[in-house]
Amino acid sequence: MARFTKLEIDRNEEHHSHTETIAASRVDDTTWQKRAEESRRLGAYEGALQYYSRALESDKTQVACWVGQVQMLILLEEYPEAELWSRKALELFPAEADLFASRAQALIRQSKTRDAFGAIDQAMQQPGQSAYRWTVRGELLLAGRQPTDRHCFDKALQIDSDWLVPVEISLIHTHYGQPNNALARARLAVERDATSPYAWYIQAACQQRMGMAVPARRSAQHCLELKQDFRLAQDLLMETEQGGSLWQRLRSLWSN
Numbered sequence: 001m002a003r004f005t006k007l008e009i010d011r012n013e014e015h016h017s018h019t020e021t022i023a024a025s026r027v028d029d030t031t032w033q034k035r036a037e038e039s040r041r042l043g044a045y046e047g048a049l050q051y052y053s054r055a056l057e058s059d060k061t062q063v064a065c066w067v068g069q070v071q072m073l074i075l076l077e078e079y080p081e082a083e084l085w086s087r088k089a090l091e092l093f094p095a096e097a098d099l100f101a102s103r104a105q106a107l108i109r110q111s112k113t114r115d116a117f118g119a120i121d122q123a124m125q126q127p128g129q130s131a132y133r134w135t136v137r138g139e140l141l142l143a144g145r146q147p148t149d150r151h152c153f154d155k156a157l158q159i160d161s162d163w164l165v166p167v168e169i170s171l172i173h174t175h176y177g178q179p180n181n182a183l184a185r186a187r188l189a190v191e192r193d194a195t196s197p198y199a200w201y202i203q204a205a206c207q208q209r210m211g212m213a214v215p216a217r218r219s220a221q222h223c224l225e226l227k228q229d230f231r232l233a234q235d236l237l238m239e240t241e242q243g244g245s246l247w248q249r250l251r252s253l254w255s256n
Contacts, residue, residue, distance in 0.1 A: 028058055033065055040068070041164060042227075043198050045075045063089075063096050067132070070102035074109060075171070082106035097126035101133040108136070108143050116140055131160035139172050153185075163192035167202050174206070182206045190219075197227035204236055213240045 036051035049072035055065045066089035073082035086103035093099055100123035107116035120140055123133040138152030153169050170185035183206035189199040204219035217240050223233040 030055075032058060033062065033068075036065070036068055040072070041196070041198055042230075043201070043232075045072045048072050049076065060092070063093055063099065066093070067096075067098045067102050070099075070106065071132075074102070074105055077109075079106050079109040083110070095126060097123045097128065098130055098132050100126070101130075101136040105136045105139060108140050113140075113144065129159050131156040131162075131165050134159065135165070135169060135172070138169070142172065142176055142178075157188070161192065163189045163196055163199050165189075166192065167199055170202055170206065174209075179206060179210050183210060195226060197223045197230050197233070200226065201230060201233050201236075204233065208236055208240060216240055 032051045032055035036048045036055060039045070039048035039051060049069060052065045052069040052072065055062055056069065066085070070082045070086045070089070073079075073085060083103060083106035086099055086106055089099045090096070090103065100119050104116045104119035104123060107113075107119060117140065120133070120137050124137065134152050134156035138149045138156065141149035141152060156165055156169065166185040166189040170182045170189065173179075173182035173185060183203070186199070186203040186206045189196070190203050193199060200219050200223035204216045204223060207213075207216035207219060217237055220233040220236045220240075223230050224237075227233075
């Protein structure tokens with residue numbers, strides 16, 4: 001069954017168990033959105049996707065949840081479905097810049113460069129500013145091997161001081177096989193918020209991928225000091241001793 005069908009009519013059994021703990025009280029769209037953001041900030045993208053979907057069931061006017069849903073699908077590498085949901089959202093909100101940006105990012109990941117340029121141009125033409133549209137513009141230039149991608153990423157970082165922005169830029173660099181740039185962005189995320197276990201974990205992951213075993217262990221240990229049950233940080237410590245495919249394990253976290 002396609003993921004977009006599940007979003008409309010089915011629910012992951014694991015997330016039923018989460019919701020049962022608050023079954024006695026009314027769960028509104030704000031609660032679901034908050035849970036989505038919390039999951040996203042721990043790298044639990046599958047859970048975040050489900051919570052964004054729940055929020056939209058309560059209130060379909062929440063543009064941020066439409067954008068978040070598409071972003072999670074992209075991070076889960078569900079690119080055609082991400083594009084589908086971005087188009088559905090744009091039918092409801094035809095002038096929302098970040099929805100155009102989300103569609104552009106889904107198109108980039110499918111190598112539909114011409115359509116992606118059209119979508120990001122529409123995003124940039126909308127009033128206001130957002131880090132996300134600059135991030136996607138940077139990815140489009142990076143995918144096309146154009147040297148001005150850094151300017152766009154830097155612009156995104158100037159607009160929004162949230163540590164999550166450099167983390168998600170780091171993941172873009174990782175996707176395109178740029179470990180040095182990925183590590184630089186991960187370090188910035190840790191500088192912005194040294195209390196974020198996921199920022200420390202992404203830094204550890206980048207270090208491990210570059211063969212920096214000792215720094216990777218230190219970063220993973222710090223992550224575990226902040227969140228003792230962060231499973232992939234535990235796995236990373238083992239892998240620095242034994243080797244293995246960290247990237248596959250990172251993707252498994254996003255699917256939980």
